[in-house]
Amino acid sequence: MTQGAPKAATLASALRHASGLGLARLDAQMLLLLALGRTPHDRAWLLAHDGDALDAATHTRFDAALQRRLHGEPLAYITGHQEFYGLDLQVDARVLCPRADTETLVDWALELLPPQARVVDLGTGSGAIALAIKHGRPDVKMHARDFSADALAVAQANAQRLELEVEFSQGSWLDGVTGPFDAIVSNPPYIAAADPHLAALTHEPLEALASGNDGLDDLRAIIRQAPACLVPGRWLLLEHGYDQALAVCKLLRAAGFADVQSRADLAGIARCSGGRWPDRTPA
Numbered sequence: 001m002t003q004g005a006p007k008a009a010t011l012a013s014a015l016r017h018a019s020g021l022g023l024a025r026l027d028a029q030m031l032l033l034l035a036l037g038r039t040p041h042d043r044a045w046l047l048a049h050d051g052d053a054l055d056a057a058t059h060t061r062f063d064a065a066l067q068r069r070l071h072g073e074p075l076a077y078i079t080g081h082q083e084f085y086g087l088d089l090q091v092d093a094r095v096l097c098p099r100a101d102t103e104t105l106v107d108w109a110l111e112l113l114p115p116q117a118r119v120v121d122l123g124t125g126s127g128a129i130a131l132a133i134k135h136g137r138p139d140v141k142m143h144a145r146d147f148s149a150d151a152l153a154v155a156q157a158n159a160q161r162l163e164l165e166v167e168f169s170q171g172s173w174l175d176g177v178t179g180p181f182d183a184i185v186s187n188p189p190y191i192a193a194a195d196p197h198l199a200a201l202t203h204e205p206l207e208a209l210a211s212g213n214d215g216l217d218d219l220r221a222i223i224r225q226a227p228a229c230l231v232p233g234r235w236l237l238l239e240h241g242y243d244q245a246l247a248v249c250k251l252l253r254a255a256g257f258a259d260v261q262s263r264a265d266l267a268g269i270a271r272c273s274g275g276r277w278p279d280r281t282p283a
């Protein structure tokens with residue numbers, strides 16, 4: 001017996017059916033719009049047409065999408081889209097779905113970039129951070145790196161579609177990179193290997209999420225490499241886990257960064273930390 005929406009349903013009864021199976025109303029609306037071939041912005045249309053009949057082909061598409069969502073696949077992978085900082089990004093299982101929390105890092109970077117800044121985004125994934133910075137500040141010379149060729153393909157396709165000029169390279173963090181950069185930004189993997197939250201993220205690439213026993217291996221590597229690639233007086237900005245601000249600030253200070261500080265996300269939780277590489281030229 002299928003768990004899908006009953007045949008000969010209306011749009012409203014299909015949505016009720018999905019809610020009855022435990023799906024959030026917004027998710028159900030997005031999946032139904034996808035099955036109908038309409039854009040995610042058509043929620044008002046859906047409300048106005050909730051008495052319309054669901055034809056068999058739409059029903060089949062809705063049912064398939066519903067099953068994927070009920071099995072825990074992120075909505076963005078099913079629809080193929082995720083909005084980030086006002087940009088429509090195409091995403092799939094090759095990249096982490098960009099999170100709204102990461103907009104805090106972009107806000108911070110945009111505040112402190114000098115004119116014509118050279119910026120690198122490490123572990124760019126879908127390209128979210130690099131593309132948002134380039135969109136907000138077209139004068140920036142933006143470079144984006146990732147270890148994963150699959151992720152780079154997604155990021156490059158997004159850059160091309162959005163007509164944003166970003167230079168891409170494949171490699172591990174700053175290995176072989178000389179810079180110098182006016183800002184290094186990164187949202188690296190930061191979940192501890194044994195963290196129970198990882199079990200709930202089975203659809204996203206593990207290499208985008210997990211980072212050693214304490215979740216800090218990649219943050220340590222970036223903090224170690226960054227000083228050699230930063231213009232003195234410029235910034236390294238990092239996203240990290242909800243409980244890692246103190247540890248990351250400690251690592252930044254130990255590496256010699258000045259003005260070390262953290263920024264809170266919309267929920268008031270310190271989710272980004274950064275520091276300025278000191279200008280050591282004598283006054």
Ligand SMILES: C[S@@+](CC[C@H](N)C(=O)[O-])C[C@H]1O[C@@H](n2cnc3c(N)ncnc32)[C@H](O)[C@@H]1O
Pocket residue numbers: 095096097098099102122123124125126127128129145146147148151171172173187188189190207208209218
């Ligand atoms: C948490 S995801 C962030 C993706 C994207 N920046 C965002 O904010 O949505 C981390 C990214 O780092 C990449 N990554 C993991 N290890 C890496 C390494 N050693 N060097 C470069 N990138 C790496 C992963 O492929 C993944 O795309």
